[in-house]
Amino acid sequence: MHLRTSLIALAAASGLALGVAAQAAGADPVKLTYWSGFTGGDKQAYLDLIKKFNDTHPDIQIDYQLQPWDSIAQKLPTAIASGAGPDLATPDYNVATIQQYVANGLALPLDDLVGQVGKGVLPQAVVDAFSVNGKLYAAPANFATLLLYYNKDLLQAAGIAAPPKTMQELQDDAVKLSNGQDKYGIALADNATIQMWPVLIWSDGGDLITNNCSDLADPKTVGTVEKWSGLIRDKKISPVGLTGQDADNLFAAGKAAFEINGPWAAGEYKAINFGVAPVPVGASDKPVTLASTVPTIVSAKTGHPKEAQEFLAWWLSKDTQAQLSTAAAYAPSRTDMANDASIASNPTVAAFAAQVPYARLYLPTEKDFAKIDTGIFIPAIQSAEQAGNAADALKAANDQLNKLLGCS
Amino acid sequence: MTLVTREGEPRRAARLRSGQLFLLPSAVIICVFVLYPIVQSFWMSLHDWSMFQAVHPFVGMANYAELLGDPRFWNALRNTAIFTVATVPVQVITGLLLAVVLSRASWWAVFLRSVYFFPVISSFATMAIVWRFLLSADVGPTASWLRAAGLVPIDFLHTTAWALPAIVLVSLWKNIGFTMVILVAALQDVPEYLNEAAVLDGANAFQRFVNVTVPSIRHALLFTSVIAVIASLQVFDQVYVMTRGGPLFHTETLVTYMYEQGFSEFRSGYAAAIAWVLFLLIMLVSLIQLRLFRYSDVD
Numbered sequence: 213m214h215l216r217t218s219l220i221a222l223a224a225a226s227g228l229a230l231g232v233a234a235q236a237a238g239a240d241p242v243k244l245t246y247w248s249g250f251t252g253g254d255k256q257a258y259l260d261l262i263k264k265f266n267d268t269h270p271d272i273q274i275d276y277q278l279q280p281w282d283s284i285a286q287k288l289p290t291a292i293a294s295g296a297g298p299d300l301a302t303p304d305y306n307v308a309t310i311q312q313y314v315a316n317g318l319a320l321p322l323d324d325l326v327g328q329v330g331k332g333v334l335p336q337a338v339v340d341a342f343s344v345n346g347k348l349y350a351a352p353a354n355f356a357t358l359l360l361y362y363n364k365d366l367l368q369a370a371g372i373a374a375p376p377k378t379m380q381e382l383q384d385d386a387v388k389l390s391n392g393q394d395k396y397g398i399a400l401a402d403n404a405t406i407q408m409w410p411v412l413i414w415s416d417g418g419d420l421i422t423n424n425c426s427d428l429a430d431p432k433t434v435g436t437v438e439k440w441s442g443l444i445r446d447k448k449i450s451p452v453g454l455t456g457q458d459a460d461n462l463f464a465a466g467k468a469a470f471e472i473n474g475p476w477a478a479g480e481y482k483a484i485n486f487g488v489a490p491v492p493v494g495a496s497d498k499p500v501t502l503a504s505t506v507p508t509i510v511s512a513k514t515g516h517p518k519e520a521q522e523f524l525a526w527w528l529s530k531d532t533q534a535q536l537s538t539a540a541a542y543a544p545s546r547t548d549m550a551n552d553a554s555i556a557s558n559p560t561v562a563a564f565a566a567q568v569p570y571a572r573l574y575l576p577t578e579k580d581f582a583k584i585d586t587g588i589f590i591p592a593i594q595s596a597e598q599a600g601n602a603a604d605a606l607k608a609a610n611d612q613l614n615k616l617l618g619c620s
Numbered sequence: 621m622t623l624v625t626r627e628g629e630p631r632r633a634a635r636l637r638s639g640q641l642f643l644l645p646s647a648v649i650i651c652v653f654v655l656y657p658i659v660q661s662f663w664m665s666l667h668d669w670s671m672f673q674a675v676h677p678f679v680g681m682a683n684y685a686e687l688l689g690d691p692r693f694w695n696a697l698r699n700t701a702i703f704t705v706a707t708v709p710v711q712v713i714t715g716l717l718l719a720v721v722l723s724r725a726s727w728w729a730v731f732l733r734s735v736y737f738f739p740v741i742s743s744f745a746t747m748a749i750v751w752r753f754l755l756s757a758d759v760g761p762t763a764s765w766l767r768a769a770g771l772v773p774i775d776f777l778h779t780t781a782w783a784l785p786a787i788v789l790v791s792l793w794k795n796i797g798f799t800m801v802i803l804v805a806a807l808q809d810v811p812e813y814l815n816e817a818a819v820l821d822g823a824n825a826f827q828r829f830v831n832v833t834v835p836s837i838r839h840a841l842l843f844t845s846v847i848a849v850i851a852s853l854q855v856f857d858q859v860y861v862m863t864r865g866g867p868l869f870h871t872e873t874l875v876t877y878m879y880e881q882g883f884s885e886f887r888s889g890y891a892a893a894i895a896w897v898l899f900l901l902i903m904l905v906s907l908i909q910l911r912l913f914r915y916s917d918v919d
Binding site for chain 1 (some may be wrong): 670671672673674756757758759763767772775777779780837851864868869880883884885886911
């Protein structure tokens with residue numbers, strides 16, 4: 213009897229233990245690996261948000277792995293294809309790159325996410341860039357616009373009261389602020405950078421591609437490039453051949469008075485007294501600036517498509533977007549937050565958010581993006597800057613581009 | 621007789637097996653990381669191979685035919701050739717002169733040898749970042765020194781005329797120490813009696829250097845120049861970090877072009893074809909070098 217009770221107790225206890233163990237196993241959180249390239253000034257904002265998600269979602273844990281962009285570009289396609297890749301990833305900061313991922317079946321269509329976020333909530337330009345055949349394949353990890361950064365002390369010393377409102381004023385100010393040696397009016401990067409030249413071209417009504425044909429030989433495009441490259445050569449308003457990092461260093465060192473850049477740069481300029489203003493209006497008389505958004509894709513091989521999209525829905529929620537905006541001055545990736553208190557109350561955030569209606573993505577859906585950008589456009593700009601042959605260089609680039617696009 | 625074979629055979633077999641076992645680790649590494657990729661890359665170069673795609677259509681020699689008509693390939697080949705011709709002779713000759721001056725055992729020679737060797741042991745990518753900063757016309761110290769001296773600083777890495785020469789100089793700075801150390805070791809092996817005999821024959825210092833020292837270290841000169849040529853033809857790190865092949869492709873080399881085709885345009889097949897052209901080029905140049913040096917072995 214005694215023995216029997218003990219046995220029953222033992223059986224019950226072990227049964228209980230097994231039950232508890234089973235329960236514990238059932239509550240094991242789903243682990244999602246996320247490869248991200250946000251290593252710049254906005255890094256901490258992302259880390260804080262990931263931590264917040266992990267703290268509030270015991271059932272889903274994000275293993276956030278920061279890597280340089282070029283390292284992601286090298287490894288991600290093969291990693292996904294071989295099944296060893298992450299569940300979530302930012303493939304590249306150039307949005308056109310996702311076209312290749314979609315074309316080769318490496319990215320999952322985000323049908324769940326569309327249902328959770330709702331139609332018409334994401335900016336239309338982003339939806340267009342991230343959709344193939346009507347299906348959304350990526351969620352915006354951020355949404356940024358570019359503003360004109362200016363060094364208040366340099367402008368004041370030169371007797372310039374306010375930042376320029378037109379491109380003509382910007383050019384005049386830039387000439388005035390350059391000394392032909394070590395002080396430059398503007399830090400204008402042409403390679404390995406967030407695009408600055410396309411903004412100048414758009415502002416005068418020119419373009420790179422319209423209706424699948426090159427616009428590089430368009431008189432407006434040629435006029436813009438001739439004007440700016442002429443000032444760079446003759447008046448030394450900017451060094452030639454700058455990368456984005458070079459331009460940032462120059463502005464951060466107080467050696468350039470203007471720079472067109474996104475919100476992520478603000479954190480790197482703490483040592484100087486700077487302000488931000490809308491990109492000046494060019495000959496087209498319409499405000500325009502560059503939009504930049506980084507796509508997050510869900511791997512086609514993920515074992516947890518539902519949880520991955522749940523994370524993305526959380527990322528795009530109003531609260532998360534408000535926190536990202538406040539922490540890193542990004543515009544919210546939603547169209548319904550323009551009057552949100554957290555945006556309106558912060559002047560820097562509000563300034564970037566105010567540009568959303570005028571912001572354009574750079575070559576968002578060109579599947580030959582790398583060939584067009586680094587193989588044709590950048591060399592043409594560099595040739596104009598170095599050799600002063602803007603018209604010829606753009607004509608040659610125009611022919612190359614039309615050949616590539618199949619436009620006769 | 622049967623007894624002898626029975627005894628002999630297993631013993632020989634056992635020796636063989638342990639010898640093979642010792643070879644196995646490096647043989648496996650070479651097969652997996654060298655031989656297999658070489659064969660695989662040739663196979664890839666015959667296909668329209670993208671790492672995104674599951675299917676890679678066979679295209680035969682089309683990638684190689686495209687190379688022949690690709691102006692960026694010829695430009696990269698020319699830059700690589702200029703780089704090699706500009707670095708290797710300077711590296712070997714300067715390395716030899718430094719080795720001669722510093723081969724003695726005084727404390728300052730040992731100290732200077734360490735100084736010259738120091739760049740060799742540091743990572744080239746890291747050193748290239750440092751040099752990019754040093755040579756920057758805007759934030760670098762070189763420019764401010766030049767300015768302080770009343771000169772106009774040159775924007776080395778952003779100017780078409782200066783970018784390649786700047787990379788050549790940085791590469792020499794990085795690699796001369798290696799050549800020097802190999803040659804110092806070789807010089808210390810030159811038998812003293814040869815020099816003594818030459819002195820007795822009335823040879824002066826220059827004659828002894830040309831007719832005794834240089835022939836005695838010929839094997840080391842061959843080694844350093846072959847290694848220098850191979851490294852120069854494969855130049856990548858410093859270019860990638862300092863100029864990314866710019867400005868305007870003026871520093872684009874075969875390997876940086878191959879990298880761009882492979883990893884930014886994802887044309888692995890085309891990149892593999894470039895790799896094979898480079899492989900054949902290196903083999904050809906190395907064979908010529910070996911032949912040239914062997915020729916002088918006869919005397």
